Amino acid sequence: MLSERAKKIKPSPTLAIDSKAKAMKASGIDVISFGVGEPDFDTPDHIKEAAYKAMKEGFTKYTAVGGIDPLKDAIIDKLQKDNGLVYTREEIIVSCGAKHSLYNVAQALYGPGDEVIIPAPYWVSYPDQVLLNDATPVFVKTFESDSFMVRPEVLEASITKRTKALILNSPSNPTGFTYDRKTLEKLAEMAVRHNFFVVSDEIYEKLVYDGTEHISIASLGDEIKKRTIVINGLSKSHAMTGWRIGYAAGPSGIIKAMMNIQSQSTSNPASISQKAAVEALRGPQDFMAGMHREFDHRRRYLVDELNTIDGMSCMMPTGAFYAFPKTAKLYGRKAGDKTISSSSDLALHLLEEAKVAVVHGAAFGDDDYIRLSYATSLDDIKRGVGRIREAVGKLEV
Helix, strand or coil, X not given: CCCHHHHHCCCCHHHHHHHHHHHHHXXXXXXXXXXXXXXXXXXXXXXXXHHHHHHHCCCCCCCCCCXXXXXXXXHHHHHHXXXXXXXXXXXXXXXXXXXXXXXXXXXXXXXXXXXXXXXXXXXXXXXXXXXXXXXXXXXXXXXXXXXXXCCXXXXXXXXXXXXXXXXXXXXXXXXXXXXXXXXXXXXXXXXXXXXXXXXXXXXXXXXXXXXXXXXXXXXXXXHHHCCEEEEEECCCCCCXXXXXXXXXXXXXXXXXXXXXXXXXXXXXXXXXXXXXXXXXXXXXXXXXXXHHHHHHHHHHHHHHHHCCCCCCECCCCCECCEECCECHHHCCCEECCEECCCHHHHHHHHHHXXXXXXXXXXXXXXXXXXXXXXXXXXXXXXHXXXXXXXXXXXXXX
């Protein structure tokens, strides 16, 4: 009954974990969730006021499919100011979140016979979006010793005549690490030489730490810019997850194709959200400093504490709001008559026994790890880590 396409994909593991944690909470269980990647800060008031003003003025109708011009202009100015990238309106599309932007790219670029290279660990939706468009995901393993950056020589060995694109995510979900300029330059050279596209997911751009510089691969020259589709949005930077505003910038031909696809699926993003997004990009940005300081404080606390738990080790991430501790040393330990044999087993054990929700690393393509989001209060982080320490301490070697 179902299409073959529908049979290829699975639900988002991160959203599934979040849903289960919320259901447990609703039943009265005190669950601490490190699952979903959503800032726990409220959307700033001046952005809300812009939405309220739009509603009061009757800006509640359809807009142009790819977004209103004032929002496109604000995005253009942002990309030039922050990233040194120059685009025109015809090279910008606004969609219903960055995930929607990524899906539009997949629809516009990928097809049967195409291969799309995805460095692992990866965000959970990348492979399924490739599969949904009848292309083949090609996974390239990355390592802690390289700060989870793909090795250029390993990437080179994975490139074939069918390679259509490379998906880059910096800062990364789930690892929290960023790509440096030297590595990006090597990857850009390969993309130009082998003539494939780069889909550059930069949604965590504003969340970098310890003096780390965010660099968009598209800024490294005209030739790589022609082959790059930059993906970004306001969900993480402006605590606007529910407003569903993401955008893509790239070659006009690809953006036009994405616009046509969007016209037959969602049409325009919500008109009210677009007005709020203009204010988010044009208005005061000072709130970001406080949010950034709090995330940084949580990051340091969480990682330091995880490194005191027997059997866990965690590198200090340089971006986003995730910790990605290695947990493979715990596999083989027992909880009663159950053996912890994988990240899935560990995540289930922590949820059932410690009432702590984490995401198993297998969902991101690396079973040796689990992911914890520190986009939650420091109090919850302290209580949650304490529960994890106690649960792990009870495992029998």
